[in-house]
Amino acid sequence: MNSALLHNGKVVTAAEYNPDVHGNRIYCIDKSCKAPVIYVAGTESSVPYFKTTGKNEESKHTEKCGFYKPLTFEESILKVKEYQAELLEQGIKETVIRLNLNRIDPDYEAKQVEREESEKKTKDPNEIKVKQENATPNSIGSLKAIVKLMTSYEPDILASILISVKGKKIPISEIVISHDKAHELLWADQAIDSLSYFVYGTIEQVFRREKVYYINFNPVRNVLFSLVVFDKYFKHFTYTDEQLIGKNILAWGGLRKNTFQEKNTSEMIIKSNKYIEFLPNSKNKEM
Ligand SMILES: [Zn+2]
Incomplete structure (x- = not known):
């Protein structure tokens, strides 16, 4: 954990934490948990962090806590959404990640790709080093990379991350x-009109018409949502029905309204x- 809740309701990051200033009563930031945590100082090769001791029933994350176990993509999104508004409001140090x-x-x-390549030849943004x-x-x-x-x-x-795109900085849980x-x-x-979103769901059906493919998500809360591929791009979209149907996916693109029946x-x-x-x-x- 990079952050902890103080007894006065403020959130502090491990880098900022000073017991003389912040006191020793520090807790997990998850509202369903609030387990007491301890501070672990950084070393030359590691950054400081907070953790539960696990030594007694008290200092353990509860099952619903975002730090109880590694999260799946969907679980992670939900927890980040839960934490993000409050952490940003509390003025936690923001991390800006550029999206391109x-x-x-x-x-x-x-041509433009080449220009970009030559600017940063050695860095491939697809390769995230997980340290x-x-x-x-x-x-x-x-x-x-986003998954x-x-x-x-x-x-x-993740809740401290703003995604920088087209001159806007948007909390990751809103994009x-x-x-x-x-x-x-x-x-x-x-x-936001000019913005493309990352949207996830489970594919239920694929309809392939002469001029357009419709890839429908399983309705959630009675909402119908489809991915649309126009014939101009058929050659770039080669997944078979079998590869798509029943799969949970993340898709990226602009949104548009439609009316069906x-x-x-x-x-x-x-x-x-x-x-x-x-x-x-x-x-x-389950929703
Ligand atoms: Zn917890």
């Missing part, structure tokens, strides 16, 4: 969302295989 998915776009001009320290990557260049981010770091570290949430934002006119539905336009990523260890959610 231009190179997954088949329409993106190759024991809290060093999160500086940039994200693929869907795989890896969400499943490799503890939820309090990686479930498809029913995306639908809600879109129809409440609260989605007098019902409001939402769509995301995608262009290639690279616009979706299969989620690891996913299980069927």
Whole structure:
């Protein structure tokens, strides 16, 4: 854990913690848990952190706590969402990660890709080095990288992350969302127009028409959500029905409203295989 709750309700990070100033009553930040924790000082090769001692019934995370066990992608999203608003409001140190998915776009001009490549030849943003320290990557260049981010770091570290895209800095829990949430934002006119979202769900059906493919998610809370591939991009989208149906995936793209049999539905336009990523260890959610 990178952060802890003080007895006065403030949250402190391990890097900032000083017992003389903050006192010794420190707790897990998860509201369903609040187990007492202790501070572990950093060394030359490791950063400081907080942990439960596990020595008695008291100092253990509860089962619903975000630090009880490693989280799946979906669990991680939910916990980050739970923590993020409060941690950011408390003024926790923010981490900005740049998002640039231009190179997954088949329409993106190759020239521009080359220019970018030469700027940073040695760094491949698809490769996140997962270290024991809290060093999160500086940039994200693929869907795989965002899934890896969400499943490799503890939820309090993720809750400090802002995604920088097109000059906006957006809390990560507001840009990686479930498809029913995306639908809600879109129809409440609260989605940011120019922004592409990361949306997850389980694929129920695939319809392949002459000019367009519709990839429908399992409805959640009665919300209908489809990924849409136009014929111009069929050659870039080569997954078979078998590879898609029943799978939990993360997709990235712009949102748009549609109406089907007098019902409001939402769509995301995608262009290639690279616009979706299969989620690891996913299980069927109950909503
Ligand atoms: Zn806890």
